Amino acid sequence: MIQVIQLGSSIPAVALTLVTKEGQETVMADTLFAGKKVVLFAVPGAFTPTCSAHHLPGFVVLADEIKAKGVDMIACISVNDGFVMRAWGEQQNAEEITMLADGGGAFTKALGLEMETGDFGGMRSQRYAMIINDGVVKQLNVEAPKQFEVSKAESILAAL
Known part of the structure; x- marks a missing residue:
């Protein structure tokens, strides 16, 4: 059985790809989030219907309000x-959002939040x-x- 990360747990030391306008770099998740208040949201896939029409756009629209709650x-x-x-x-005008790629799914697996989608794309994040x-x-x-x-x-804004 997959063990899902629990409240109070530390973010695992797993490599992610940090995507910026300047390019890409490999960063360790635990280091990236150290010393910061972070809202991290995961989507099953970029350019997919709910993710593109609602999930990412919602954070783009509310970014200033979320950051006003002390989020770095x-x-x-x-x-x-x-x-x-x-x-x-770029397509979503997500300048205020840090875009992270978990290409092989190592971070998602370390959190225990993977799901198998078959022909949709294989292993994805919940x-x-x-x-x-x-x-x-x-x-x-x-x-x-x-x-x-x-x-x-x-929902996240209300929880802050």
Whole structure:
């Protein structure tokens, strides 16, 4: 059975690809989130319907309000490569969102939040959002299958 990361747990030391306008770089998740208050949300796939029409756009629209609650970073992660995450962020005007690629799914697996989607794309991330304070999980909202309520920007803003 997969063990899902728990409240109070530290973010694992797993490599991610940080996507910026300047390019890409490999960063360790625990180091990236250390000393910061972070809202991290995960989507099953870039350019997919709910993710593109609602999930990422909600955080784009509410970014200033979320950051006004003391959040240092809003990050979006998906089991996609860095080139896809960069193109998706640009298409969505997500300048205030840190786009993270978990290309091989190592971070998603370390959190215990992977799901198998078969022909849709293989191993992907479940849809979730979490609040991280100095590398420690303070809130974790994982969506039930085919739902979009607890991980949306409005729900996280209310939890801050």
